[in-house]
Amino acid sequence: MVTDRIDRTDYRIIKELQENGRLSVVDLSKRVNLTKTPCAERIKRLEKSGVISGYFTQLNPQVVDAGHIVMVQVQLSGTTARDLEEFNDAVRRIPEIQSCLMVAGGFDYLLKVRTRDIASYRELLGNAISKLPSVLQTHTYVVMEVVKDDVTLHLPPNQS
Incomplete structure (x- = not known):
């Protein structure tokens, strides 16, 4: 099971990315107390394993005629x-x-x-x-x- 390999640092990473998927790896690594390379490697592992299945931009439905x-x-x-x-x-x-x-x-x-x-x-x-x-x-x-x-x-x- 994928969640067996998710540790506290992984959870902190996915929590931060849920709040702001546009965070740079540098900013994210600072927020989760990692250096840039290990943080980037964890993100890639989370994406490859399917924990992170994609990124999107949240639109204002009223502005794009879908309210x-x-x-x-x-x-x-x-x-x-x-x-x-x-x-x-x-x-x-x-x-x-x-x-x-x-x-x-x-x-x-x-x-x-x-x-x-x-x-x-x-x-x-x-x-x-x-x-x-x-x-x-x-x-x-x-x-x-x-x-x-x-x-x-x-x-x-x-x-x-």
Whole structure:
């Protein structure tokens, strides 16, 4: 298991990088009390092992016309392996679907969808989401306010 090889210093590195992925190796090494070369080697090892799976820039959704959020419950007409695979593949091709979670309960999937406005969402619902493979029905919930939407992972305090 990958986490067996992660020590306190690794946790400090990933904690710092979660807070600011643009830190230079020099600045990061100072924050975690390492010299530049060992810090860079640890980052490469964390990337190669899959602990760090990528870096991204967090955008302001309002500024880039993606401030409207809806959560969509999706119930499928069938849940065979092929049904699920076809649905999953199709969802991955719709960029407005920011998150797709298979859930247990009264429906099969929960989608987080970002669009410019309700009219844009209505168009996406009619032209794409409702036409996804095996979709039986959907229920849409408009998000009125984002209280918390964190993309970082909580790291156990005893590790960092």
